[in-house]
Structures are given as C-alpha cells and as structure tokens.
Amino acid sequence: MTRRVRGRSFYLSLHRRKATGQVHLRWRVAGAGPRAGHIPWSAIEAYFAQLPGSLREWYERTHRRALELNQREIEARMVLRHARERKS
Numbered sequence: 001m002t003r004r005v006r007g008r009s010f011y012l013s014l015h016r017r018k019a020t021g022q023v024h025l026r027w028r029v030a031g032a033g034p035r036a037g038h039i040p041w042s043a044i045e046a047y048f049a050q051l052p053g054s055l056r057e058w059y060e061r062t063h064r065r066a067l068e069l070n071q072r073e074i075e076a077r078m079v080l081r082h083a084r085e086r087k088s
Contacts, residue, residue, distance in 0.1 A: 002062060005055075010044055012066055023073055025066040 002011035013028045015038070026038045041063055048059045 002059075009047065010039065012062070013038075020077075022077065024070040027063075 002008065005011070008030050010027050011030055012025045014023060015026045016023045027041060027044060029036050029039055048056055050056075051059065
C-alpha cells in the first residue's frame with residue numbers, strides 16, 4: 001500500500017536475510033540513484049511529521065503495524081526453531 005501513495009518519497013519493502021531466513025518490512029527511499037535504499041524510521045520520521053494530519057497518521061499507523069509484524073515474524077521463527085530442536 002505504501003507504494004501506491006501518490007508522490008511518495010518512502011515506502012515499505014519486504015527484506016529477506018538469506019543466512020537466517022528472516023523476513024521483515026523495511027522502509028526504502030523511493031526512486032533510483034545514490035540515495036535509494038533502506039532507511040531507518042528515525043531518519044525519516046521528521047519528514048512524516050510535516051505531512052497533513054490524516055496522511056501523517058496513516059504513515060505512523062503503518063509503521064507501527066510493520067514493527068508489530070516484524071516482531072511476530074521473529075517470534076514465529078523462534079517457536080519453529082524450538083519445535084524443530086525438540087523433535088530431533
């Protein structure tokens with residue numbers, strides 16, 4: 001959904017770590033060029049604070065939801081790992 005925001009400067013992308021299999025959502029700079037790539041929320045939070053109220057709130061809710069989903073993914077991977085260890 002963050003990619004569909006007209007005039008967006010940032011969007012969420014799915015990132016997968018090959019070594020651990022971890023999958024998580026990360027903010028990215030929209031477009032191409034040397035500034036494109038992953039960026040921490042702390043580096044872009046001030047940008048979102050300047051947006052009109054409803055759009056700012058939407059981004060803040062979206063960020064909180066991404067954090068929640070990332071945490072749930074970590075917990076699910078830990079449960080799966082423990083289950084595999086108990087099985088063997």
